[in-house]
Amino acid sequence: DAGVIQSPRHEVTEMGQEVTLRCKPISGHDYLFWYRQTMMRGLELLIYFNNNVPIDDSGMPEDRFSAKMPNASFSTLKIQPSEPRDSAVYFCASSLSRQEQFFGPGTRLTVL
Amino acid sequence: RKEVEQDPGPFNVPEGATVAFNCTYSNSASQSFFWYRQDCRKEPKLLMSVYSSGNEDGRFTAQLNRASQYISLLIRDSKLSDSATYLCVVNSLTNAGKSTFGDGTTLTVKP
Numbered sequence: 655d656a657g658v659i660q661s662p663r664h665e666v667t668e669m670g671q672e673v674t675l676r677c678k679p680i681s682g683h684d685y686l687f688w689y690r691q692t693m694m695r696g697l698e699l700l701i702y703f704n705n706n707v708p709i710d711d712s713g714m715p716e717d718r719f720s721a722k723m724p725n726a727s728f729s730t731l732k733i734q735p736s737e738p739r740d741s742a743v744y745f746c747a748s749s750l751s752r753q754e755q756f757f758g759p760g761t762r763l764t765v766l
Numbered sequence: 767r768k769e770v771e772q773d774p775g776p777f778n779v780p781e782g783a784t785v786a787f788n789c790t791y792s793n794s795a796s797q798s799f800f801w802y803r804q805d806c807r808k809e810p811k812l813l814m815s816v817y818s819s820g821n822e823d824g825r826f827t828a829q830l831n832r833a834s835q836y837i838s839l840l841i842r843d844s845k846l847s848d849s850a851t852y853l854c855v856v857n858s859l860t861n862a863g864k865s866t867f868g869d870g871t872t873l874t875v876k877p
Contacts, residue, residue, distance in 0.1 A: 687864075687865075696869040697810070697853070697867045697869075697870075699864065699865075699867075702864060709864075710864060745809055745810075752798075752857060753798075754800055754812045754815065755812075755855075755865060757809035757810050757811065758809060759808075759809055760808075760809050
């Protein structure tokens, strides 16, 4: 199994630009999670989906952030417009029936 | 108060030492428990699940105390390669599939 796949692995952009992060979960998993990790705030859950339906987006910082899961094998996290304080590592994870989560390698985002 | 709390450390121990981490959780409806390991600049990876009866995997032992609402991780004969951050994770019935992660405990094993 390929595991959770994320792209891009690194993204450097300028303030105000739109950023789109992508995730392919493990085939057959029914939960998908988006996290953000910084030194100051640790690992934060942004949003999660069950069977492609958003269940809890209370962790999304503000309206600049949006996430979609159009099908079971693909999800996106979009930031528009991006700000320097959005710089972080963004992880996608998937799980089967609320068991242990498997994380992707993360996207390291730098907003200048 | 955070839902899952860990001592951030750092724990600095010599090779061969035994080290233990505790993690407390506040939601009494918590149902399943895990320890994850995260290496520097890498993603978290499952180390082991924690079962009610306690479980062991080689040098690692995990235990659950529901009455006191804490879980523990014991590492025996620590190796240099055990240096990492250890994250405590709790799932609860009231959170419908969501996992709550602790902030992690950093371990450094020195020669």
